[in-house]
Amino acid sequence: MLIVLFVSFTFMLTPSIDGFVFxxxxxxxxxxxxxxxxxxxxxxxxxxxxxxxxxxxxxxxxVFSLMREGxxxxxxxxxxxxxxxxxxxxxxxxxxxxxxxxGTPIVLLLLATWFxxxxxxxxxxxxxxxxxxxxxREISGERT
Amino acid sequence: MQARIKTRLLLATPLIGxxxxxxxxxxxxxxxxxxxxxxxxxxxxxxxFESKTLFDEAQITREDLVGTFQLVNVWASWCDGCIVEHGxxxxxxxxxxxxxxxINYRDSADDAKTWLYERGNPYEKIVVDPHGELCVDLGVxxxxxxxxxxxxxxxxxxxxGVLTLTAWMEKFEPxxxxxxxxx
Numbered sequence: 393m394l395i396v397l398f399v400s401f402t403f404m405l406t407p408s409i410d411g412f413v414f415x416x417x418x419x420x421x422x423x424x425x426x427x428x429x430x431x432x433x434x435x436x437x438x439x440x441x442x443x444x445x446x447x448x449x450x451x452x453x454x455v456f457s458l459m460r461e462g463x464x465x466x467x468x469x470x471x472x473x474x475x476x477x478x479x480x481x482x483x484x485x486x487x488x489x490x491x492x493x494x495g496t497p498i499v500l501l502l503l504a505t506w507f508x509x510x511x512x513x514x515x516x517x518x519x520x521x522x523x524x525x526x527x528x529r530e531i532s533g534e535r536t
Numbered sequence: 537m538q539a540r541i542k543t544r545l546l547l548a549t550p551l552i553g554x555x556x557x558x559x560x561x562x563x564x565x566x567x568x569x570x571x572x573x574x575x576x577x578x579x580x581x582x583x584x585f586e587s588k589t590l591f592d593e594a595q596i597t598r599e600d601l602v603g604t605f606q607l608v609n610v611w612a613s614w615c616d617g618c619i620v621e622h623g624x625x626x627x628x629x630x631x632x633x634x635x636x637x638x639i640n641y642r643d644s645a646d647d648a649k650t651w652l653y654e655r656g657n658p659y660e661k662i663v664v665d666p667h668g669e670l671c672v673d674l675g676v677x678x679x680x681x682x683x684x685x686x687x688x689x690x691x692x693x694x695x696x697g698v699l700t701l702t703a704w705m706e707k708f709e710p711x712x713x714x715x716x717x718x719x
Contacts, residue, residue, distance in 0.1 A: 475577060477575070477576035503552070507546060507550070511546070
C-alpha cells in the first residue's frame with residue numbers, strides 16, 4: 393500500500409517543472425538540460441534553470457514552446473543566440489572572436505610540455521656529465 | 537652559446553606563459569566592462585508580432601510600426617527606472633521629433649493605465665506584452681529598454697536601462713538626423 397502510494401506520488405511529481413506539463417520523461421530531461429545551457433541575461437552568472445528573474449521565466453517558457461514546435465536543440469540555441477548574443481551560451485561557439493578562448497589552453501599545454509621536456513633533457517645531460525666524470529676519474533685513477 | 541640561449545628561453549617560458557595569460561585576461565576584463573549587454577538585435581529587423589494596444593485593445597502588428605522612425609520603449613508600471621526616464625519621453629513627445637511606441641512589459645492593463653494617468657502618456661501607441669513574448673524576440677533584459685527603429689523596420693540603436701538625455705543625444709539623435717536627410 394505504502395509502495396503504491398509512493399510510486400503514485402513520484403509519478404505525479406515528475407512530469408512538471410515551472411508548471412509545464414511534459415509528455416514524457418525524455419522531454420522533461422531534455423528541457424532540464426537545455427535550461428542549464430543558457431545564461432540568465434539578468435543575473436550574469438546563473439543559468440536559466442537557477443534563476444528567478446522574470447526574464448529567465450520568459451526564456452524558460454520560450455525554450456519549452458520551441459521544443460513543442462519541434463525545434464532541435466541546435467535550433468533553440470540559435471534562436472536564443474540571435475536575440476541575446478553569444479553571451480547567453482555557457483558553452484561558447486568557435487568563431488574568430490573566440491579562437492583565443494579555445495586556443496589558449498592548447499598553446500599553454502604545448503608550452504608547458506616543451507618546458508618540461510627541456511628540463512628533463514637538461515637533467516639527462518647533467519647525469520651523463522657526472523658519469524662521464526666518474527669514468528674519467530676511474531680511468532685516470534687506474535692510470536695513476 | 538646556442539645552448540645558453542636555449543636555457544634562457546626555457547627559464548623564461550613560465551614568464552611568457554604568464555604574460556600570455558595576463559594579456560588575454562586584460563582583453564577579457566576590458567570587454568566585460570563595455571559589453572555586459574551586447575546588442576545581438578542591432579541592425580536586425582524588428583521582430584514580427586501580433587498583439588493588442590493598451591487603451592483601445594485594437595490589433596497591432598509589426599506593419600503598424602514601419603514607415604517612419606519610431607522610438608520603441610519597453611516599460612512597466614512596476615519599473616523604477618521607467619519613472620526616471622519618463623520626463624525625457626514626455627519632452628520628446630511634446631517636441632514631436634519622433635513618434636514613441638510603448639511596449640508594456642509583463643504588466644497588468646489597469647496598473648499600466650493608472651501609471652500613465654498619474655504621470656502623463658508620451659506614447660502614440662502602446663503594445664501590450666503581458667507574457668514577455670515580444671520582449672524575448674527583441675532580446676530585452678528587463679525594463680526599461682529603448683530601441684530606435686528606422687522606416688524600413690530595422691533596429692538602429694538600443695539602450696539597455698534608463699534612456700538618459702546624454703544617451704539620447706549621443707546614440708539616438710545623430711542617427712535620426714543623418715537618416716532623415718537620407719530619406
